[in-house]
Amino acid sequence: MGADVTELASKIRLLVMDVDGVLTDGKLYNVPAPDGQMAETKGFDSQDGIALQWMASLGFPTGLISGRVSPATDERARQCKFKYVYQGHTEKIPIIEEILADARIDSSQVAYIGDDFTDVVVMRRVGLAIATANGRPEVKEIAHYVTEAPGGQGAVREVIELLLRAQGKWSDILRRYEICL
DSSP: HHHHHHHHTTTOOOEESSSSTTOOOOEEEEEEEETSEEEEOOOOOOOHHHHHHHHHTTTTTTTEEESSSOOOHHHHHHTTTTTTEEEOSSHHHHHHHHHHHHHTTTTGGEEEEOOOOHHHHHHHSSEEEEOOOOOOOOHHHOOEEEEESSTTHHHHHHHHHHHHHHHTTTHHHHHHTTOOO
16 A cells, blocks of 8 residues: 555545445345345445444444445445445436535545446545455556455455554554454
8 A cells, every 4th residue: 555545545534435346246136025026135244344333433424325226235334324325326426416515525535435437437536536356447547546355355344444544543443352553
């Protein structure tokens, strides 16, 4: 991780991300619901989840913008205490502008994690653009940082650790679990 990424990460006050390919590995599962109809579900990473809960406990807001609408995403957002949850939006610029207005922060204070073309327009407008390891090459090309972990397999945790380290808060997390530095 370069000094420039650490410097950008130190200024971040809001973390926003895509869902499929970032919080998940991008796979969608259709399973029978009790009524016999098919229901879509997704798999989420537990280490991403605890890291998102750390952010909430530190008063650090998080948000998601997804092109798909999914009850599984709603539930995961509730569990992980996301402040901003927008589904069914492939045009993400109006949504990020709404989030910025509500949060009353500048776009330079936002980190965004994406993996596909619909994320690029947001990534070009934020202070720290992050692509997942499984992201499209075109997305990785414009990112300030590319995760080692793929989406749905710890990429969000990796980003949160990066942010917390850059902001001097990582040792507080380690102390919670009696881990000495």
